[in-house]
C-alpha cells in the first residue's frame with residue numbers, strides 16, 4: 375500500500391524512534407549483564423556501569439527532545455479500519471513507553487545517588503561530563519539497603535519495558551503481515567510515500 379507524505383512520521387521522529395529503540399535494547403541487555411558480573415571482574419563491571427549511566431542519561435535527554443518535537447508535530451492518524459479498542463491499546467502502549475522512558479532513567483539516577491558509593495565514586499558521563507548525584511540521602515542510616523530497594527524498582531521498570539516492547543513489536547508485525555495497512559512503513563526510514 376502506498377503512503378502519502380502526510381501519512382508518515384517526520385524524519386526527526388523516525389530517527390529518534392530508532393535511535394532510542396536501539397539504545398533501550400542495549401540498556402536492557404547491558405543492565406542485566408553488568409548486574410550479574412562477578413566481583414572479580416571489577417574493572418569491566420565499573421566500565422559497564424559508567425556506560426550504562428551515560429547512555430541512560432542520554433536516553434532521558436533525547437526523550438525530552440522527542441516529547442517536545444511531538445508536541446509540535448502531530449503523528450499521522452491510525453488507519454480508520456482499526457477497532458476503537460485497538461487504537462486505545464496503541465495509544466496506551468505509546469503513553470506507557472514515554473512514561474517508562476522518563477521514569478526508568480530517573481529511578482536509575484536515584485539508585486546511583488542513594489548508593490553509599492555515591493560520595494566516593496563521582497559520575498562522569500562517557501568519562502568526560504561530570505554528572506551530579508541527587509543530594510537527597512545524606513541523613514539516611516542504611517543507604518545500602520535503600521539503594522538496593524530502589525534498584526529493585528528500577529529492575530521492575532525494566533521488566534515493564536520488556537513487556538511493552540513485546541506487545542508493541544507483535545502489533546507492528548500484525549499490521550505488516552496480517553492487516554497489511556502500511557503502519558510499520560510509516561515509521562521506517564528510507565521508505566518513500
Ligand code: HEM
Pocket residue numbers: 398401402403405406409410423426427429430431433474475478479480481482483485486522525528529532535
Ligand atoms: C531507559 C534507561 C534505562 C534502562 C532501560 C535501564 C535498565 C537497567 C537494567 C535492565 C538493569 C539491571 C537490573 C538488575 O538486574 O537488577 C539496570 C541496572 C542499573 N541501572 Fe539502569 N537503566 C536505565 C537507565 C539508568 C540510568 C540513567 C542510571 C543512572 C544514572 C541507571 C543506573 C543503574 C544502576 C546503578 C544499575 C545497577 C543496579 C544494581 O546493580 O543493583 N540506569 N538498569
Ligand code: HEM
Pocket residue numbers: 391394395396398399444449452464468469471472539542543546547557558559560561
Ligand atoms: C525497543 C524499543 C521501542 C520503543 C521504546 C518504541 C517506542 C515507540 C513509541 C513511543 C511510539 C509512538 C510514537 C508517537 O506517536 O509519538 C512508537 C511508534 C511505533 N513503533 Fe516503536 N518502539 C520500539 C521498538 C519498535 C520496533 C522494534 C518496531 C518494529 C518492529 C516498532 C515499530 C513502531 C511503529 C510502526 C510505530 C508507529 C505506530 C503508529 O503509527 O501509531 N517500534 N514506538
